[in-house]
Amino acid sequence: MPIEQTPLRVQIADMLRRAIITGKLRPGAVLVETALADQMNVSRAPIREAIQILENDGLVETVAYKGKRVKPLTAREVEETYNLREVFEVMAVRRILEYGRPVDALWTHCRAMEQAAAEGDREKLTAADEAFHRTLIRLSDHDLLLTLWNSLYLRIHQIMALRNTAQPNLVDIAGNHPPIVRALEAHDVDEAVHLISEHTRSLADFDPASIAELNA
Amino acid sequence: MPIEQTPLRVQIADMLRRAIITGKLRPGAVLVETALADQMNVSRAPIREAIQILENDGLVETVAYKGKRVKPLTAREVEETYNLREVFEVMAVRRILEYGRPVDALWTHCRAMEQAAAEGDREKLTAADEAFHRTLIRLSDHDLLLTLWNSLYLRIHQIMALRNTAQPNLVDIAGNHPPIVRALEAHDVDEAVHLISEHTRSLADFDPASIAELNA
């Protein structure tokens, strides 16, 4: 069994990415290579490459010779992100039904959500929710779609961490998913598309003030 | 008026990208940093960063400590690429009609295609075709969609350069587009979606042999 052997840039990118999508590094926060290099006891090279990875994730932006910062989130970007997510998930649903893919795997995540809701564990429910939707995309058997969805979901993760709107009831969230699976099992395209559409849209509400950049 | 001042990595990335999407660097071709650095008279740093940019474009892949190469194209990837392109363009058409965006700009590219077809200039027609579709996406007023479409179209450009199937008649290609614009002007959603769907699908045929990796 080979031992884990990841380049520094990947480890650093993972660290920074987590900090961004959990809201610890807020939009607008500046990333200074030398400071990060000192802080992590590595040279600037892997830091630069890590930041470039995050740039490709769309989480960081660079201005030549001026600086790098966590990409500010505009209301428009948030809207477009959820918008595309809906299109992606609808596409997945259509493909799943078109190719008659089994959807049993989704029930596992539904049960996990119900359990998390019963325990009042929001974090666990969020994780199960993400797993449910990622599985939905996976079942559509479209690698490129999965890649783009993953990239998109990074930003969604970030948005969810930043918004301060009243979060919906845990039980409600958990309850939203089983009907989708049932519609899939019934091969009801219109109903499944309608439900997944409604579902993703219901998540798209947010408070513009909460995503305003705080740091210069 | 400020003069253009682009970092080396961007210039290098542009050069390599062009070489890849025009087929001069075929899938499977290995990219050696030191060799490229010598060849371009720069150090390895900007070469590395340029390659990382191409990696984000999905045109190059890296295996740690082993090498970097132009990403091999599988039949599946080609299919998924065209598949997503269709979804993107359908989405754009729906948005254009939903928000009642003017589509005059599309006629310009239609005329350019007709002229190119009359002149028998395939390159010019291809450029006009790309402009037509990019304009279509632009008109849908969705920045994120445009970004993803651009990224996707890089691969489409590459695929078109590599495939050796008999290319359709120039006049036919030019003739395919005006009906789409007319359907948009008539606000006929179903017809417009149907036409754009058909159109993108008709481009998706390819010869698997032509995209096989030639270099080790």
Next chain:
DNA sequence: GCTTTGTCGATTGTCGACAACATACAATTT
């Protein structure tokens, strides 16, 4: 003969130092 071990060449990964650039602010000039 087969396995194991060592060595070699090629490539990427990382490092520290220096150069280029942009901004802000002080100094100078008018």
Next chain:
DNA sequence: AAATTGTATGTTGTCGACAATCGACAAAGC
């Protein structure tokens, strides 16, 4: 006082050198 110029500082951009890793092949031991 206003405009211009110079300068200082902080940041990214680029460089050359060294370290780590991989794959393959040769060498040694059983």
